[in-house]
Amino acid sequence: MVSFIKYSFKKGLSLGRLDIKMLQVGMLGTNCYIVMDDETKEGYIIDPGGEARKVIDTADSLGLKCVGVLCTHGHMDHVGAVGKVAEATGAMVYISKEDSGALSGSVQGIGAKLGSLVTSKPKSCELISQGDRFEFGGHTLEVFRTPGHTTGSLSFLCEDNLFCGDLVFQGSIGRTDLRGGSMGELLQSVKSHVFTLPRNARIWPGHGPSTTVGAEKTSNPFLRSLGGGA
Numbered sequence: 001m002v003s004f005i006k007y008s009f010k011k012g013l014s015l016g017r018l019d020i021k022m023l024q025v026g027m028l029g030t031n032c033y034i035v036m037d038d039e040t041k042e043g044y045i046i047d048p049g050g051e052a053r054k055v056i057d058t059a060d061s062l063g064l065k066c067v068g069v070l071c072t073h074g075h076m077d078h079v080g081a082v083g084k085v086a087e088a089t090g091a092m093v094y095i096s097k098e099d100s101g102a103l104s105g106s107v108q109g110i111g112a113k114l115g116s117l118v119t120s121k122p123k124s125c126e127l128i129s130q131g132d133r134f135e136f137g138g139h140t141l142e143v144f145r146t147p148g149h150t151t152g153s154l155s156f157l158c159e160d161n162l163f164c165g166d167l168v169f170q171g172s173i174g175r176t177d178l179r180g181g182s183m184g185e186l187l188q189s190v191k192s193h194v195f196t197l198p199r200n201a202r203i204w205p206g207h208g209p210s211t212t213v214g215a216e217k218t219s220n221p222f223l224r225s226l227g228g229g230a
């Protein structure tokens, strides 16, 4: 397990408010998120999937001190601008071991299937997994392993905000027919790491609008077998 204690000196002193900025990037309208503390301005960029300039300009306009670029998974529509954004911000890139091939170019086929290629690869990345924690400006962001859409899909939980990539969408779920996908694993991931959260916890998915755990328990037709109930 890797422990990111570099930013832990403010642990426990919730200095400021957690700000979340969502911007849509690329041809598939991928949600890229900027998650930051409004006082210290420290924060993370999650899934810069394309349009590096737009992501960098937005981060600059918010005054973001980017302390890391986080990837929910290795599909090209989520990692397409990772290299350029990492270079511009000087931040380290974090991804799961299983999906890290997408950043080194060792994975074939997925890019072609999704109709795009990694246009900018980072110089290096650090591998993260279940239980890793990032601390910034008095906030904690926790890493969960949530396979199903890809083998190495991760979700990031920050104060009742779950950034889940292509695990769950409002009223839908991520594809499981691509390489590394598994419907059984996806349902288990949702059961273990989404449906265990409070009903009012907010889900920030990789595509489409945000939703809540309660709304998806009640009305997501793909998750009915998990018995979320009303």
Ligand SMILES: [Zn+2]
Binding pocket: 073, 075, 078, 149, 166
């Ligand atoms: Zn994907």
